[in-house]
Structures are given as structure tokens and as C-alpha cells.
């Protein structure tokens with residue numbers, strides 16, 4: 001149990017650093033290619049619209065928190 005908790009804390013810390021250093025990750029749908037193959041034809045990825053990147057979930061949460069905090073303070 002203690003090991004599991006330590007691993008979780010370590011993972012969360014590592015993920016926080018990752019979100020701070022690299023806020024963008026490759027698109028999950030196209031694996032960072034920007035295009036997908038469908039019915040034998042190459043199409044622009046509908047998920048990222050050819051941008052090849054997605055914003056990390058942790059970074060999006062941080063951005064939302066910061067926006068809320070900014071709106072709530074003078």
C-alpha cells in the first residue's frame with residue numbers, strides 16, 4: 001500500500017513537470033501525423049484538424065484553474 005501511494009505521488013509529480021515543460025502531446029487519433037487513412041484515402045485528421053498536437057489533460061486543467069483564479073482576484 002505504501003509503495004503504491006509513493007508510486008502515485010511520484011507519477012503525479014512527474015506528470016505535473018511534464019505538463020509544465022511540454023504542454024502539447026501528439027494527437028491520439030493520428031499519432032502526430034496530421035492525416036489519417038480512411039477507406040484507402042488519406043484525409044486530414046478530424047480530431048486535431050491537421051495541427052498534429054493535442055493539449056495535455058493536466059495542462060488544460062491548470063489553464064482552467066488559472067483562468068478561474070485570474071477572474072476571481074483583483
Ligand SMILES: [Zn+2]
Pocket residue numbers: 027028029030031032033034035045046047048049050052053
Ligand atoms: Zn490528429
